[in-house]
Amino acid sequence: MACILLFYDTAFAQAPAFLHPGLLHSQADLQRMRNGVAQQRSPIYEGYLVFRESPFSHYDYRIKGPLTTVGRNPGIGQSDYDSDANAAYQNALMWAITGDKRYAETAIRIIDAWSNTLKAVTGKDAVLMAGLGPFKMVNAAEIIRHSNAGWPEDAAKRTEKHFRQVIYPVLAEFAPFANGNWDDAALKTVMGIGIFCNDREIFETAVRYYVNGWGNGSLTHYIINDTGQVQETGRDQAHTQLGIGMLAECCEMAWHQGLNLYAYADNRLLKGFEYTAKYNLGYNDIPYTPMPDRTGKYSHMRPSEVARGNLRAVFEQVYNHYVHRMGIEAPFTKAAADKLRPEGPGNPGADHPGYGTLFYSIDPGEGNRHAQNIVTESPAGLVLTATPDASTLSWVGLVDASSYIIKRADKKNGPYLTIGTSTGNFFSDDHVKKGVVYYYTVAGISNGKESAASIPVSLAGGGLPGGWRNRDIGNTGKAGYAQYDGNLLRIEAGGVFTDTLQEAFNYTYRKLLRNEEMIVGVCPQPSSQFTTVGLMIRSGLEPDSPFAALMLYPGKTKEIEVPAWMMQFLQRKAPGINASVIARELLTPPAVTYGRLTGSYWLKLKRSGNTITGSGSYDGIKWQQLASVEWRADQPVLIGVAAASNISNTTTVRVRLH
CATH class of the missing domain: 1.50.10.100 (Chondroitin AC/alginate lyase)
Structure with a gap:
């Protein structure tokens, strides 16, 4: 795809107004x-x-x-x-x-x-x-x-x-x-x-x-x-x-x-x-x-x-949209709508609006477009993914856009440069530098008019900050990856990391200096409540390398829906031996409610000479030290975020880097 660089003199266009009424009924x-x-x-x-x-x-x-x-x-x-x-x-x-x-x-x-x-x-x-x-x-x-x-x-x-x-x-x-x-x-x-x-x-x-x-x-x-x-x-x-x-x-x-x-x-x-x-x-x-x-x-x-x-x-709603608005065949949806017509209430309780025959019945070809000028609208739902050589952008398109303009900036507030156009809902940017966070917006073109720009989305070139790497440690079953948007590190991880089984996990890491610390905020709601995630210092990338780790871990209980979320400090002192749990502490509200990781929690892992210390916090301000261990100062050292799904699928976790 050709790359065009033009100056765009504002960060991004004024956020468009919404059409009202504009929920289920215009x-x-x-x-x-x-x-x-x-x-x-x-x-x-x-x-x-x-x-x-x-x-x-x-x-x-x-x-x-x-x-x-x-x-x-x-x-x-x-x-x-x-x-x-x-x-x-x-x-x-x-x-x-x-x-x-x-x-x-x-x-x-x-x-x-x-x-x-x-x-x-x-x-x-x-x-x-x-x-x-x-x-x-x-x-x-x-x-x-x-x-x-x-x-x-x-x-x-x-x-x-x-x-x-x-x-x-x-x-x-x-x-x-x-x-x-x-x-x-x-x-x-x-x-x-x-x-x-x-x-x-x-x-x-x-x-x-x-x-x-x-x-x-x-x-x-x-x-x-x-x-x-x-x-x-x-x-x-x-x-x-x-x-x-x-x-x-x-x-x-x-x-x-x-x-x-x-x-x-x-x-x-x-x-x-x-x-x-x-x-x-x-x-x-x-x-x-x-x-x-x-x-x-x-x-x-x-x-x-x-x-x-x-x-x-x-x-009825879906039948009328695809068949009458868009002219797409939907024989089984049509048969279901025919059987229900006139459609009644959306029982039970308040589950559905129901009454689709009244709400959505239109004639073929009717309602292809609401009466609104495109300049009040913008594309949405932008998704960025990174490969080693490019960043790929996709989005939800406008109803009647004929093409799109893609703009990029080095800062969220711009200035934005036009880097290309697309007639579809995707764009590949192969002019990125690894580790540099870029911000993208998309605007639609309809009848020669340019829409407002989308809310920006961001991603580091190559997917990670400069100096960082990502790889799976051990046999994770499904490959993992991580991507950084300048604030959040979103990790997709397979594998198993418990205190009783050999570890297999995804690791996003960089080199650790002799005296420094790393702080991350673990965001609420991973996709699996069996997830293990936290900070890890290790001597190498081999599965049996020595490590010290401060992890959030869902301990087993009698109820699968109510794990016992805790902070654990673990250490493997030498290659080939089992890891030991040094200390653990159960999490309480607001980090955990009903056995779910529903609130944020902060972790801090600090190396000072030969000592590694792990601490936790409910707000990122007040810290509670969990434990300290000794670490051989002559070992090469890596530090980063470790995550494992502990299930047969992968899990998504999000952490804020500090």
């Missing part, structure tokens, strides 16, 4: 529903009749909350919140469709009550509690705020604050410890909050996790191959439909913001829907490949018969 969608109901146009009108009969679609709905705390496992007000969220959302839509202000008043009353009162979301399943019902609440708020419903802007601002401070923190790290539908519940609500709050960073966080997240719920980890097999296909069909339905909801929100997330990874979402619809329609000729999931906890040998044939209300 203004054009609401108008289409209004017209369809007024004209009693089939099938929209039949869908409306089903929607209208729901008790959540009545303006005389009696609010069940609010509460100051809601929770799931143990349950605290879950059904009350979900019921009120359903009613807020459906009354907001009834207002938009009928123009009857009484529906708007009911929706406003519910939104205000909860946003003024709710202070905490709790429980072992808090992510699901915060990801399901609140998605409907934020959709309700989006419709009401942008439909002249009479909602004061100061009340809308309070609701923004509520979503940011109460709901978003529960979802911010997603749920990589669980089956993929947990991730996807978090994904859709994080994306919705980003749009409602006009927060491009939050929105971008969701898009990037959708395309490149480390948990089971990112697109290619959930729909695991091109046949369309889903991570939960072997678990049951209810959760499988739940997960793909929530991925589709993310795509519809992105579409309204000008992003063609539906098409990502060669229409992988449609492949998942076709596979799932076919199996649930009674066909048995679907391929199935047993695959280890990202957590290491869930293994299935065949498609599950549990809930098979119980079609959920998730098919």
Whole structure:
């Protein structure tokens, strides 16, 4: 690919505004529903009749909350919140469709009550509690705020604050410890909050996790191959439909913001829907490949018969997008949608929006583009990967862009230089220096106009800082790697590193001086809660080399879901002998909750002459020394980050280098 260097006189263009309303329903969608109901146009009108009969679609709905705390496992007000969220959302839509202000008043009353009162979301399943019902609440708020419903802007601002401070923190790290539908519940609500709050960073966080997240719920980890097999296909069909339905909801929100997330990874979402619809329609000729999931906890040998044939209300949206908007065949998704039409509620609880016949029915060729100028949009979901000689950039493209401009800078704030163009959604930059961190943005071109630039993404040339290397030590089963973006070191590691087995792990390292220390902050939520990660000083790269290591390690307990996370100091004093645990200490909240590494934790390994000391910290400021050991000063020494998945798959861990 040709390399062009042009000066770009600003760091990157002003962050684009969001289209409003722009979550599940745009203004054009609401108008289409209004017209369809007024004209009693089939099938929209039949869908409306089903929607209208729901008790959540009545303006005389009696609010069940609010509460100051809601929770799931143990349950605290879950059904009350979900019921009120359903009613807020459906009354907001009834207002938009009928123009009857009484529906708007009911929706406003519910939104205000909860946003003024709710202070905490709790429980072992808090992510699901915060990801399901609140998605409907934020959709309700989006419709009401942008439909002249009479909602004061100061009340809308309070609701923004509520979503940011109460709901978003529960979802911010997603749920990589669980089956993929947990991730996807978090994904859709994080994306919705980003749009409602006009927060491009939050929105971008969701898009990037959708395309490149480390948990089971990112697109290619959930729909695991091109046949369309889903991570939960072997678990049951209810959760499988739940997960793909929530991925589709993310795509519809992105579409309204000008992003063609539906098409990502060669229409992988449609492949998942076709596979799932076919199996649930009674066909048995679907391929199935047993695959280890990202957590290491869930293994299935065949498609599950549990809930098979119980079609959920998730098919109409996807059918209308691929077949009517895009002209792509989807025979099994169509058959499922036909069977459900008119689609009913998204049961149980607040799992799905449902009512797709009313919400999404369009004529062939209709709705290919929302009425919005491309200059208010930007590409998103940028992913950078490094090889020894180049950095490869991919992104989620704009709905109607004909080409893209790629810009690069040595600093996040620029100045940015145009280094090339692409007609696809990828670009390879082979003019990089190893160890230098580069920042990239992408802008789309449509009808001769250039869009705003994307939020920058960064990566060191060659993948690592200058002087650093990465390699697997021992037989890890699957090859690992590490990449550094100027702040975070993201490591993909296989292998086993426990206090009872021979080690095999991924090591990202550099030379260690006689007197120095290394500090890393281990980020929350590795993709497996069996992961071992920490700092290691060793004399060489042979598997049996002497070492001293300060590691976070999930000790075994009677419950596989609740490991005993601890900090361990280990040492092998000479080649060929077993490592010894010198000291260990259990971690407590906020680093660990419900047996999950849900908070950050800092590790410090210091060499001073012949002494190596390990310390830990919950905040990176106050340190607690765990242990010290003696180290022969004449040995060549390396220092770095060691990580192992301790499962048959690899794990992703993220650490901040200090």
